[in-house]
Amino acid sequence: MSGPGAPGSDPLSGRRRPVEPVPTDRDSYLRAWSALHGDYVVESSVLVRGWLGLTYRVARPLVRGRVTPGAVTTAGVLLALAALGVAALGGPWSAVFAAVLLILSALTDSLDGAVALLRGRSSALGYVADSVADRISDLAALGILLVLGGPVAAVLAVAALTLLHETLRARAVSAGMDDIGVVTVWERPSRIIAVTVTLIGCAFVGDTALFAAVGTAVSAALALIGFGQLVVTVRRRLRGHDAPRVGRTRA
Numbered sequence: 001m002s003g004p005g006a007p008g009s010d011p012l013s014g015r016r017r018p019v020e021p022v023p024t025d026r027d028s029y030l031r032a033w034s035a036l037h038g039d040y041v042v043e044s045s046v047l048v049r050g051w052l053g054l055t056y057r058v059a060r061p062l063v064r065g066r067v068t069p070g071a072v073t074t075a076g077v078l079l080a081l082a083a084l085g086v087a088a089l090g091g092p093w094s095a096v097f098a099a100v101l102l103i104l105s106a107l108t109d110s111l112d113g114a115v116a117l118l119r120g121r122s123s124a125l126g127y128v129a130d131s132v133a134d135r136i137s138d139l140a141a142l143g144i145l146l147v148l149g150g151p152v153a154a155v156l157a158v159a160a161l162t163l164l165h166e167t168l169r170a171r172a173v174s175a176g177m178d179d180i181g182v183v184t185v186w187e188r189p190s191r192i193i194a195v196t197v198t199l200i201g202c203a204f205v206g207d208t209a210l211f212a213a214v215g216t217a218v219s220a221a222l223a224l225i226g227f228g229q230l231v232v233t234v235r236r237r238l239r240g241h242d243a244p245r246v247g248r249t250r251a
Contacts, residue, residue, distance in 0.1 A: 022120035029056045032117055038179025045183050051110060058107065059114035069116040069126055073133045076108030080137035087199065088147040095203035098144065099196045105137055106192040131170075134188065138162055141195045142219075148202050149209030150216035158216065161223035162191065165230060172234040176241045182233040186226025194219045 023029035030042050033052060042049050062072065083101035086094050112130055116122045139159060146155045165186060172181060184190075198215025202208045 055110035072112040079105035092203040148212035184226035
């Protein structure tokens with residue numbers, strides 16, 4: 001949930017330390033989440049605020065049950081991989097079941113951070129592990145488009161744009177951008193929605209490959225637009241900034 005230098009980790013050792021103050025209700029949780037994400041204004045996006053409110057409600061009983069953030073992260077990756085495997089079986093019921101698994105995987109993506117925040121502890125290692133888990137889940141979700149019959153070249157293009165999107169944001173933050181920059185049309189919720197809609201559509205149409213191609217085309221358009229949004233924002237935000245100091249990031 002937090003990286004080196006952010007609340008919740010020691011910037012020198014990367015060891016866990018308490019997050020202060022520990023959120024006690026939904027509003028304080030949203031404020032704490034915002035502080036850990038460069039003071040992002042949660043109210044600026046109905047989608048973000050609604051999603052965070054949902055994860056807060058689900059995370060509370062997990063915290064009471066002493067479930068760890070790492071366990072939630074692992075469960076999310078396994079659910080995404082399971083969705084890919086089930087979708088590969090073919091058939092309408094497999095598509096519906098895969099959609100359910102994918103939605104559950106998407107929920108865990110925010111849950112691990114929410115659990116860490118509500119437990120009052122976070123770590124740099126957890127932040128890195130969460131990012132790696134997210135990329136594995138992204139690729140598994142996009143792999144579903146492939147097994148449904150989406151064009152290979154187009155699916156690979158969507159995957160490449162998705163990875164570039166996340167790499168650009170990570171490098172921009174490392175270079176001095178003090179928050180996530182912009183919520184684009186191709187954030188993780190949008191990716192899950194695009195693939196889930198494609199799965200559900202394939203469960204009710206005769207030509208699965210055609211519907212998968214349409215879903216892939218829509219995903220490609222959103223990925224391209226989202227990457228463009230981020231490029232424009234990063235260029236504007238980092239214009240005139242000095243290069244990162246030596247040792248802060250790789251050359």
